[in-house]
Structures are given as structure tokens and as C-alpha cells.
Amino acid sequence: MLILSGGTGTPKLLQGLKELLDNFTVLVNTGEDLWLNNLYVSPDVDTVLYTLSDLINEETWYGVRGDTFHTHEQLKKLGVDEFLRIGDKDRALKIQKTLLLNRGYKLSEAIEIQRKALGVKYKVLPMTDDRVETKILANIDGRKELLKFHDFWIKRKGEVEVLDVIYENSLYAKPPEEFYKLSFDKVIIGPSNPITSIFPILSIEDIKKELMKKKVLAVSPFIGSSPISGPAGKLMKAKGYESSAVGVYQCYKDFLDILVIDEKDKELAREIGCEVYTTNILMKSLEDKIRLAKEILELL
Numbered sequence: 001m002l003i004l005s006g007g008t009g010t011p012k013l014l015q016g017l018k019e020l021l022d023n024f025t026v027l028v029n030t031g032e033d034l035w036l037n038n039l040y041v042s043p044d045v046d047t048v049l050y051t052l053s054d055l056i057n058e059e060t061w062y063g064v065r066g067d068t069f070h071t072h073e074q075l076k077k078l079g080v081d082e083f084l085r086i087g088d089k090d091r092a093l094k095i096q097k098t099l100l101l102n103r104g105y106k107l108s109e110a111i112e113i114q115r116k117a118l119g120v121k122y123k124v125l126p127m128t129d130d131r132v133e134t135k136i137l138a139n140i141d142g143r144k145e146l147l148k149f150h151d152f153w154i155k156r157k158g159e160v161e162v163l164d165v166i167y168e169n170s171l172y173a174k175p176p177e178e179f180y181k182l183s184f185d186k187v188i189i190g191p192s193n194p195i196t197s198i199f200p201i202l203s204i205e206d207i208k209k210e211l212m213k214k215k216v217l218a219v220s221p222f223i224g225s226s227p228i229s230g231p232a233g234k235l236m237k238a239k240g241y242e243s244s245a246v247g248v249y250q251c252y253k254d255f256l257d258i259l260v261i262d263e264k265d266k267e268l269a270r271e272i273g274c275e276v277y278t279t280n281i282l283m284k285s286l287e288d289k290i291r292l293a294k295e296i297l298e299l300l
């Protein structure tokens with residue numbers, strides 16, 4: 001089983017799947033990775049590692065539950081304002097990843113070392129060992145500007161007009177070597193943001209080519225015309241997709257076999273050209289996550 005993931009929606013589903021499955025591989029978005037004061041930050045990978053090792057802070061869906069922020073606060077006092085609030089335990093994981101990368105390890109090799117160190121039994125692969133950067137083409141005071149994802153989402157709080165989203169260098173990027181050794185025939189695209197969490201993964205040609213040959217199920221991150229959280233709605237529109245479960249089908253229709261949508265959207269099924277399964281797709285409790293995971297596994 002291969003699961004495509006960003007850093008919030010799919011990790012919730014992973015909490016359900018890991019109660020039901022002994023093994024799967026998570027292929028994680030790295031389009032939002034960044035160097036922050038010489039520290040390599042891979043937000044979606046770190047959230048997946050923390051989710052699979054039961055360390056994740058479920059209030060924020062990043063960082064370690066109960067972490068302290070001494071270094072972050074001291075840096076601010078000294079005049080270094082990290083725009084991401086990085087906890088002390090979380091910083092250790094990022095420092096180790098940075099050390100390994102600086103010693104020439106590939107990102108996938110560094111993640112493999114960290115997965116084992118955290119006692120995660122599931123495989124976690126970055127979508128590439130190359131650098132693919134998601135950039136947001138925005139209208140800033142009448143001028144077109146290409147923003148880094150974190151500039152768009154954290155500094156500007158996503159409050160800009162989005163004209164397009166691009167995946168820089170995806171034309172040349174390859175999946176990690178490990179990807180070619182995987183044997184799987186089923187794929188779950190979790191309820192992550194199709195535009196900035198799943199499309200970066202699909203922008204890597206060999207990954208999309210592989211999905212065309214597999215049985216693929218996706219879970220909608222939308223109910224009605226709104227995402228359950230975050231900027232997916234405006235990003236979908238910027239890329240010309242409907243901000244709805246129908247738009248999610250449009251994003252994945254080249255290879256999608258089953259789309260799981262919310263029961264409130266059941267009348268949309270006639271506009272969706274693959275098998276549709278309606279259920280409650282909101283995951284609040286662990287029971288919700290296990291229930292949804294169970295329904296998905298029965299469908300695949």
C-alpha cells in the first residue's frame with residue numbers, strides 16, 4: 001500500500017491506518033521544504049514522522065506534543081526571529097537532518113535514519129531527493145510575484161490573490177531510488193491539499209506514471225465548496241479546478257478509481273466519473289480516523 005501525504009489531512013488518516021495495517025509506505029510532499037537560517041526544514045515529512053511515532057502535536061499538526069520553545073524564544077531575544085515557531089525537541093530532528101544532508105546523505109537516507117531512530121515501522125519516503133519547490137504566483141499590488149510557499153502561507157497568511165501555482169524543477173526531479181524498489185498495487189491519496197501537497201508529488205513524472213497502473217483511491221478534503229481547513233479552495237480555483245469534491249476528481253481523473261466524499265456531497269456523485277463512496281469524512285476523534293481507514297481498506 002502506498003499513501004500520498006501532505007502535513008495535516010492525510011496524517012489524520014494515517015493515525016487510523018496505522019491501527020489497522022502492519023506495513024505501508026508514505027510518499028511525502030517536500031515542495032514546502034526550506035532552509036531557515038541554515039536549518040533544513042521538511043515540514044510535511046516531519047509531521048508524518050511525528051504522526052507515525054505518536055509524537056505529533058495535534059493542535060498545530062506540526063512539531064512535538066508538549067515541546068518547549070527555549071531556543072526559539074532565546075533566539076528572538078537575541079534578535080533572530082525565526083518565522084516558524086520551532087520547538088526544542090523538533091529542532092533536534094531538524095539539526096540531525098541538516099547534519100546528514102551537509103555530510104552528503106540524500107534526503108531519503110536522512111529520513112530513513114530518523115524513521116528508525118523514532119521507532120517508526122512504516123516506510124517514509126520523500127517524493128524526491130532533488131529540490132522541487134512549490135511557488136505561488138500572486139498579484140501583489142497589481143504586480144505578478146512568485147512567492148515561496150511559506151511567504152504566501154505564513155508571512156502573508158495566504159491573504160493574496162493567487163494567479164497560479166508552479167512546481168519549480170519538477171521537470172528534472174526523480175523519485176528517490178527506494179521508490180523504484182517498492183512493490184504495491186494499491187494507492188491511497190489522503191485528504192491533503194490537492195494543489196500544494198499532492199500535485200507536487202504527481203509533478204514528478206515517474207510517480208504519476210506508476211499511479212496510472214495501480215488501483216487508486218482518494219479522499220476529498222472538501223465538504224461542499226470549502227476545504228475543511230487551509231487554502232485549498234483558493235488554490236484549486238487558481239489552477240482552474242472547482243473548489244469541491246468534483247474539483248478533486250478533476251485533479252486526479254487520469255488515474256483515479258474511487259473517490260471518497262462526504263455524505264453531504266452525495267448529489268455530486270453524478271458529476272464524478274469514477275466510483276464514488278459517500279461517508280462522514282470529518283476526522284475529529286481517533287475513532288473517526290479508524291472508522292474512515294476501515295471503510296477505505298474495505299473499498300480497496
Ligand SMILES: C[C@H](OP(=O)(O)OP(=O)(O)OC[C@H]1O[C@@H](n2cnc3c(=O)[nH]c(N)nc32)[C@H](O)[C@@H]1O)C(=O)O
Nearest residue numbers: 006007008009191192193197221227228229230232283
Ligand atoms: C497548510 C495545509 O497544508 P498541509 O499542512 O501540508 O496539509 P495537507 O495538505 O496534508 O492537508 C490539508 C487539507 O486537509 C484537509 N482536512 C483537514 N482535516 C480534515 C478532515 O478531518 N477530513 C478531511 N476529509 N479532510 C481534512 C483540509 O481540508 C485541507 O485541505 C493546507 O494546505 O491546508
Ligand SMILES: O=c1nc2n(C[C@H](O)[C@H](O)[C@H](O)CO)c3cc(O)ccc3cc-2c(=O)[nH]1
Nearest residue numbers: 007032042043046062063083084085086154
Ligand atoms: O503556520 C505555521 N506553520 C508552521 N509549521 C508548519 C509548516 O511550515 C506549514 O504550515 C506547512 O508547511 C503547511 O503544509 C511548522 C512546521 C515545522 O516542521 C516546524 C515548525 C513549524 C512552525 C509553524 C508555524 O509557526 N506556523
Ligand SMILES: [Mg+2]
Nearest residue numbers: 006007044197
Ligand atoms: Mg504541506
